Amino acid sequence: MNAALSVDGLEVIFDRFRALKGVSLEVRSGESYGLVGESGSGKSTLLRAIAGLAPVASGSITVNGKNLGKGRDKAFYREVQMVFQDPYGSLHPRQTVDRLLQEPLAIHGFADGEKRIERALDEVGLGTGFRFRYAHQLSGGQRQRVAIARALILEPSILLLDEPTSALDASVQAEVLNLLEEVRRRRKLTFLMVSHDLAIITHMCERLMVMQSGEAVENLTASQLVGHRVTKDYTRNLLRASEGFVRTA
Amino acid sequence: MSGKTSTLLEVEDLRVNFPTRIGQVQAVRGVSFSLGRERLGIVGESGSGKSQTGRAIMGLTPPQAQVTARTLAFDGIDLLAAPARERRALRGKRIAMILQDPKYSLDPVMSIGRQIVETLRTHEKVGKAEARDRALAMLEAVQIRDPSRVFDLHPHEVSGGMGQRAMIAMMLIAGPEMMIADEPTSALDVTVQLDVLGILDRLVSERGMGLIFISHDLRLVSSFCDRVIVMYAGKVVEQLKASELRDAQHPYTRGLLNCMPRIGFERHPLPVLDRKPEWAV
Numbered sequence: 300m301n302a303a304l305s306v307d308g309l310e311v312i313f314d315r316f317r318a319l320k321g322v323s324l325e326v327r328s329g330e331s332y333g334l335v336g337e338s339g340s341g342k343s344t345l346l347r348a349i350a351g352l353a354p355v356a357s358g359s360i361t362v363n364g365k366n367l368g369k370g371r372d373k374a375f376y377r378e379v380q381m382v383f384q385d386p387y388g389s390l391h392p393r394q395t396v397d398r399l400l401q402e403p404l405a406i407h408g409f410a411d412g413e414k415r416i417e418r419a420l421d422e423v424g425l426g427t428g429f430r431f432r433y434a435h436q437l438s439g440g441q442r443q444r445v446a447i448a449r450a451l452i453l454e455p456s457i458l459l460l461d462e463p464t465s466a467l468d469a470s471v472q473a474e475v476l477n478l479l480e481e482v483r484r485r486r487k488l489t490f491l492m493v494s495h496d497l498a499i500i501t502h503m504c505e506r507l508m509v510m511q512s513g514e515a516v517e518n519l520t521a522s523q524l525v526g527h528r529v530t531k532d533y534t535r536n537l538l539r540a541s542e543g544f545v546r547t548a
Numbered sequence: 549m550s551g552k553t554s555t556l557l558e559v560e561d562l563r564v565n566f567p568t569r570i571g572q573v574q575a576v577r578g579v580s581f582s583l584g585r586e587r588l589g590i591v592g593e594s595g596s597g598k599s600q601t602g603r604a605i606m607g608l609t610p611p612q613a614q615v616t617a618r619t620l621a622f623d624g625i626d627l628l629a630a631p632a633r634e635r636r637a638l639r640g641k642r643i644a645m646i647l648q649d650p651k652y653s654l655d656p657v658m659s660i661g662r663q664i665v666e667t668l669r670t671h672e673k674v675g676k677a678e679a680r681d682r683a684l685a686m687l688e689a690v691q692i693r694d695p696s697r698v699f700d701l702h703p704h705e706v707s708g709g710m711g712q713r714a715m716i717a718m719m720l721i722a723g724p725e726m727m728i729a730d731e732p733t734s735a736l737d738v739t740v741q742l743d744v745l746g747i748l749d750r751l752v753s754e755r756g757m758g759l760i761f762i763s764h765d766l767r768l769v770s771s772f773c774d775r776v777i778v779m780y781a782g783k784v785v786e787q788l789k790a791s792e793l794r795d796a797q798h799p800y801t802r803g804l805l806n807c808m809p810r811i812g813f814e815r816h817p818l819p820v821l822d823r824k825p826e827w828a829v
Contacts, residue, residue, distance in 0.1 A: 337737040338708075439594075468593040468764060470821035473807035477817035495738065502809035502818070525812050540738040541811060543771035544745050 302361070303328040303457055303489040304349070309358035311341070311348050311513075318344045320513040321358065328363075328456075331483065331490035333504035333521075335497055335537065341513040342493045346459050349491070350381050362457065377407060380450035384462040386442035390434040396420070396445050397430045403453050419448040423478060440471035444478065451482060458483075460492040464499065476503060497541045501525055509534045556726050556758040557583040557605065560619035564600045564609060575600040575613075577782035583726070587752065587759045589769035589790065591804075592779035598762050601779070602728045605760070606645050607635045622726065641671040644719035646748075648731040650711030654703040660714045661687075661699030664721055671722040686717040690747050709740035713747060720751055726758040734763070745772060766793075766804050778804070781828035800827055 304326040311319040319341045326332040334342040347353040349360055351371035360367045362378060383389040391399060400419060404412045417427050423444040434442055443463060450458060463479065464472040480503065483490055494500050500507050501521045509516040509531070517531045529535055564576040576597040581588070592598040604615045607627065620627045622643060627635065639645075647653040655663055664683040668674060674682070680699075687695035690713040703711055712732065719727060732748065733741040749772065752759045763769045769776055770790040778786040778801045786798040796802050803821040 337739065469766070469804060470593065470807050473809075473818040473820045476809070477820065480817060496809075498809040498811050501811050502814075502816075536739055538811070540742050543767055544742060544749075545771070546749060547746070 301328050302326065303330070303363060304491060305361045306345070306349065307359045307361075309345065309348060309360065310356040311344050311353050312356040313354065318353070318513055319348065322510075322513070322515055323358075324508055324515070324518075326457075326489055326491055328489055329487050330506065331492065331504045333500035333507035334491070334493045334510060335495065335500050335507060336510035336516075337495065339512065340510040342510050343461050344513075345510075346381070346461050346491065346493050350379065350459055351375070373407060376403075376455075377453050378455050379457045379459060380453060380455040381459040381461065382443070382446050382450050382463045385466055386439050386446055387434075387466070389446055390442055392434055395431050395433055396425075396437075399434075399445065400449055400452055403449060407453060415452055419452045422451065422482065423448045438471075439467050440475060443467065443475050447475075447478065447482070451486070454486070455488075457489045457491065460490060462494055463492070465494065465496070472499075479503070497524065497537055509537065555582050555584055556623060557760075558619050558621045559583075559601075559605070560617060562601065562604060562617040562620060563615070564597070564604050565614045565616075566610075567612060567614070574782055576604065579779070579782075579784055581777055581784065581787065583758045583760060585756050585758050586775065587749075587761060587773040589773035589776040590760060590762045590779060591764065591766045591769050591776055593764055593804075595781075596779040597782040598764075598779050599730055602645070602730050602760060602762050606643060606728055607639060608645075637671075640667055640719075640724070641722045642725050644722070644724035644727045646712075646715055646719055646727065646729040646732045649735040650703065650708060650715050651735070653715060654711060656703055659700050659702055660706070664699075664714070664718045667718050668721045682721060683717070686721045687714065689720075689751065690714070690717045691743070692717075707740075708736050709744060712736060712744050716744070716748060716751070720755075723755070724757065726760070727752065728760045728762070730762045731764070732761070733768075734765075741768075766801070767808065783828075785827060798827075799824070 302325045307323045308321045309319050310317065310321055322345060334345060336342045344353050348355050362375065397416060400416045401412055404415060409415060420427055420429060425441065425444050464475050467475060482488065492503055501524055504521055506520050508518050511533055516533050519529060523529065527538065529538065560580045562576055562579045566573040566575060579601055590598045590601060603609050609615050615628065617628060661683055664686060665679045668679050668682060684695045684699060687698055692698050692710065692713055698706065733744050736744060761769060761773055770793045773790050776788055776790050776793065777784050778798065780800050786796060786801050788796060796805065806819045807821055809818060
């Protein structure tokens, strides 16, 4: 069993509010794992806790066999990178794409920055023509591509994806999902992906966890979900809701 | 009510232009349709002009923009020629609008009940006590379980779904004949989304209202509406019955339907839209 990422009994408490109530999960190396649930279910908090962005009260997080404490060191961020939901909020408005991509390289002391930036931009399908633009000169889809390039430039093995396409139009969403699948295949990445959309999760992930109010409702494989082989009413409700509006006359 | 034959709204060659430093931005470029007492969906991606179409009908276009149309008539009233006073009287009374996010569209410093009462008393001469009773009845009609408690709450104290129901209550209290709903459920969770749509659907059909449902979600719209208009780059590219969506002719409509992941239909990679410049001509 080689788990890229395992979480055991994780509790996150904001002031007195328990956002995560003892959640455990294990993501195998090279796997794509999905987290679904409504807003407030704790799916994003789980992701943020792994990235070191949420106050962990108890429980353990292990990445590539290494147990993480409270802080996160530079080595962690070379292994694990995150793509956020809002492409309008996650890029610095006064830095060019070039400057944005240089930042992680400078922090980690990479020498061949030029080449890496060019390669990263090519990889996400933008090309070097976008290198000296600002975020406001890009569309939502292009910004999300820059965010993905920034995450990939350190060559991490695990990508944390927090609703990476929910702010995008449907046609642009398809492009970004295809890009994510492609880089995952090419680089053998491990994905942990959050979405409120069951269709996206079944499309992108092999296994998934349904969450509700800070707890795991059930763990499923994508094919179980597709075949409606679910055991909990909550999941059934989500499935029904994803099929669209049905008039009860 | 004579059903679908009576035309509520007539739109012909509607255009909305925004003058900017780099020239005119044409947000809506010659949109025509008519609405009876039915549910009409307007679908398009961001920038397609769908919201500006709704806002132009409502009379909420920003002052610097120019709205022109050969016809823009609600129940025989020429909306573009009508004085501001008359339009104000129409807005809220006979034409209502629901916006996307109750967090931003409700007044944060006024209790929900007071906001509903305000709408009612702006348009009808009713006493305070009666207004309160009607607001409570309306809150009950949108399936809020404890109306008298919610009446005194402020918008930040309720959930998104509850806020959107309060918004619907506020819009329906003056008994409008036409409602424009601009992404009314996009800010809500999927399960709550269906509850809110169910309420909207029931009230619209009970009252025989005309509904314009603006959304980016083609599949949701087609499951909810009778007819769908698909917009691209400020123009209508296709108009069709929701039940005939599968037979859509325009490549944009078909691309939009196709590119969404669907449970039980594995496609890797997903088909993407190949935008043709001639679509925008």
